[in-house]
Amino acid sequence: MTDKSGKSKDVIAVGSCVRITVSDSDAGGSVTCTGVVIEDYEDMVIDRGSVGRDWAPVQRWAIALDDGRLIFANDEDLAATD
Template identity: 55%
Template sequence: MPEKKDRSPRPEPGPFGAGARVLVRRPSESAQTGRIIEDYAELTDTEERGHAWAPVHRWAVALDDGRLVFADTDDLTAEPSTPGSSG
């Protein structure tokens, strides 16, 4: 019988989680602020889903300008005005 993989989401890294204010920095555009609205950690392991050509980004972020973007943890910084952040 094949082993079952643990499907539980990875713990939220540091100050990130649904509702957290963040600064999104992506190479293709200027930095934008917004609020995390969803964590897709359980979907980021594409090994058995067969779509490494279109990887799932962990975080859905509603930007202050009204757009919805998907980003990885490396693309996010806690917004400096967020309590408990170092800024």
């Protein structure tokens, strides 16, 4: 989806249904899951270099997966679903 200027428009928001691929140690690889975005932490996301570490980064979105798990992800990890 694009806006009038032709730039990509954010289609993911709290309440959006999304698809994400997550690691699954039981399956020995990864699996695609669906869920609902329940929180947006955009104001809390910081540049990893500004804190002097690259571990435990803040992820933008909190997603309640359909299987009951809660995960956190960034824009590039998610795809909107219908």
